[in-house]
Amino acid sequence: MKLVTWNTQWCRGLDGIVSVQRIVDGARAMADFDVLCVQEIAQGYAGMPGAPGDQPAELQALLPGFQLFFGAAVDEFDAQGTRQRFGNLIATRLPVLQVQHHALPCPADAGVRSMPRMCTVVTVRDPLIGPLRVMTTHLEYYSKVQRMAQARALRQLHIEACGHAAEPPLYDTSRSPFQNKVHTPHAILCGDFNLGAEEPEYAVMQAPFGLDTGTPTRCLQDAWPLANRVAPHAPTFRLFDRTYGPEPVACDFAFVSDGLAPRVERVDVDLATQASDHQPVLLVLG
Numbered sequence: 001m002k003l004v005t006w007n008t009q010w011c012r013g014l015d016g017i018v019s020v021q022r023i024v025d026g027a028r029a030m031a032d033f034d035v036l037c038v039q040e041i042a043q044g045y046a047g048m049p050g051a052p053g054d055q056p057a058e059l060q061a062l063l064p065g066f067q068l069f070f071g072a073a074v075d076e077f078d079a080q081g082t083r084q085r086f087g088n089l090i091a092t093r094l095p096v097l098q099v100q101h102h103a104l105p106c107p108a109d110a111g112v113r114s115m116p117r118m119c120t121v122v123t124v125r126d127p128l129i130g131p132l133r134v135m136t137t138h139l140e141y142y143s144k145v146q147r148m149a150q151a152r153a154l155r156q157l158h159i160e161a162c163g164h165a166a167e168p169p170l171y172d173t174s175r176s177p178f179q180n181k182v183h184t185p186h187a188i189l190c191g192d193f194n195l196g197a198e199e200p201e202y203a204v205m206q207a208p209f210g211l212d213t214g215t216p217t218r219c220l221q222d223a224w225p226l227a228n229r230v231a232p233h234a235p236t237f238r239l240f241d242r243t244y245g246p247e248p249v250a251c252d253f254a255f256v257s258d259g260l261a262p263r264v265e266r267v268d269v270d271l272a273t274q275a276s277d278h279q280p281v282l283l284v285l286g
Helices: 020-030 055-062 144-166 200-205 223-228 258-263
Strands: 002-007 035-043 067-077 083-092 096-103 118-126 130-138 187-192 220-222 252-257 264-269 281-285
Touching: 002 020, 002 130, 002 187, 002 252, 020 035, 020 055, 035 055, 035 067, 035 130, 035 187, 055 067, 055 083, 067 096, 083 118, 083 130, 118 144, 130 144, 144 187, 144 200, 187 281, 220 223, 223 252, 223 264, 252 258, 252 281, 258 264
Parallel strands: 002 035, 130 187
Antiparallel strands: 002 281, 035 083, 067 083, 067 118, 096 118, 118 130, 187 252, 220 252, 264 281
């Protein structure tokens, strides 16, 4: 399975040009991906720099054979009644079993700029792995209070999913909304976390947990060291544009559940593209 995750900055390159085509081409240059997770996708925000259009529709047109799932963390209307949405999108050519959109916590942080955040989860069926939850998110940039709350919530989402997999709900064949769901402990959590590996939120998301079912202790694991051993994280932000800080940093990650850790074959970063202010990340599972 090949997955590319990329904060696209509403598909705006460092040249100021908004191009959805360039993002898709850049992702395809990394791999013939099965799953594409993109953050900062816009719809209805014509006043933003570069005047982005209906980017979910543009992506759908550029990805024939893929199903697309847009999770709008922000969903609002301007003074003229135009609907405006901004968030994350997952595109996949794998069979889809379930889709969930989880609003992440946004505790008050007076005087600090922020916007709503969410995690989109698409459960797919991989031919080798079976059911697998693909989770993508974009955590708060300015508010550390909110970012920590969101990191804890992501871990809790994974804990809950593992709990359902270990202790499924009542068997139900009613063909109603109560009917059986697919539950799996296998998960990839990827996106722009707006934090470095040295920050406490990074450790929080990987903190081990145990279930009350006698199952072994589990955790999410950053896939980069699994594939690259002791090599430092390749930078994914501020590589070319230092508007937000003096040095390049890694803040875009792919975490995997315990059962997927032995399957991690590659984690690469495209260090050349300038199609966004972030660099895309490729995860390959065997």
